[in-house]
Amino acid sequence: MSVRTRIAPSPTGQDLHIGNAYTALINYVVAKKAGGQFIIRIEDTDRTRLVEGSEQRILASLGWLGIPHQEGPDIGGQYAPYRQSDRLESYRKYAENLIAKGHAYYCFCTAERLEEMRKKQEADHKPPMYDGLCKTIDPKDAKSRVEKGERHVIRMNVPDDGVTAFTDLIRGEVSFENALIDDQVIIKSDNFPTYHLGVVIDDHEMKISHIIRGEEWISSTPKHILLYNFFGWEIPKIAHVSVLRNPDRSKLSKRKNPVWVSDYKAKGYLPEAILNYLASLAWSYPDGRDVFSVGEMTDVFEISQLKTSAPIFDVEKLRWMNGEYIRMMSDEDLMQQLYAFDSHIPHDDVKMKQILPLVKERMKTLAEFWSLARFFFEKPDVFERLGNIRLSAIAREALSESDWTHEAMEKRVREASDVAHEKARDVFMELRLAVTGKTVGPPLLESLMILGKEETLKRLTG
């Protein structure tokens, strides 16, 4: 049987969550390694939380990251449609089939009654679970009430005793007592399925072989196992990867961290660096290297090697990683990336190719290019501090008579500094400030060579 993995994002956020990107990466690598398929299915059954345009942005971000899918809502596939709202008719049918077999029942309880029930359970220190009131209704009566149009849901009928267990590919045996599993709603009163029903049916119909998702789903998994058993379907292999956490150890959240892939794109991070960083959070390359591509990872990856603990998302390390990737990139590629990233940058290929070797190792994100290199294109209008007129005059005089080579300029400035009994480094600093507006930046003399004698002297004159 071929390996088919999937991610099933809900279009309820602005964009692809970085945690979903991580899960997507693992799913992709598992499928790719086995020569199987990686699929995207949109789970849009919560109509109240739908966010306009979310689905398109999720797909776009996955594409930008470089995690290609073989089937999905945008490209179709053998098991289309890949959007749950387009597959509505089958869910109800399956649920009613479960009712016929006694594995589910109609429930007419109101939100008010359920709330009251939970309050009471909480007061009595009992686990908040549906009390099974509607399970006692005669099925024929229930059916006729439904036919008369009475508002209702369908709940799964969880056995009162026994244990439901599964083997997690990265955590091993996990088991739950059935008595503690709630009679989960599987069809809502708006006739949409809940996640639990939808995911089981679709994974089965789409022949998903490995369910790899976040650990926040572990407690829901027994419900899904039960449903597979009710339907008499084969249970796919299951693995739960760790959730990513904020520095304060809580689950990664947008309150405390940028969480959307587009946030990282906008800050000038490269997809390869993001993927490499994400991979390194729970997996290490066998020979210990820190920098590796998705392809290299795919060749040697085993899902059982994934760490079980939940890592903290460390932006500092991502920045370092991003710098590594920028330095590895060719000047041509980097130039194209920068053009695409920042519209300030003039499309002057010749000049850019002169500048890039000077700034490449000084930038950790694409966003840092402009503040580093702006002075090559524009005369600075803001200065980091007040200049020293006497020292910059020394530089100006020295340079005005100099040939425009690195050696000549350096010699002139040093000699002039000596004559004036000033430290060469102080004069260089004034020169830097006058020309670039800043006290830190790319190598000075190389920068002046790109800038040209005329422009340099103009800036020194003021």
Place this chain on the structure above:
RNA sequence: GCCCCGUUCGUCUAGCGGCCUAGGACGAUACCUUCUCAAGGUAUAGAUCGCCGGUUCGAAUCCGGCACGGGGUACCA
């Protein structure tokens, strides 16, 4: 509250009973290089492997309990 998952330097990890006086990376600090800042190089600090018991000649590694952290507990996913 209840259920489940987890626990090696600040952070990410290596480690699968003796090779561990616990290795690497990020970050930090110092030095080298130097026109600044980076990059690069070198070095230093940083973990009694959550705690307590047990198994064993020997435990970070196996077992049990506890503590702590996280996740879940919806007609959200």
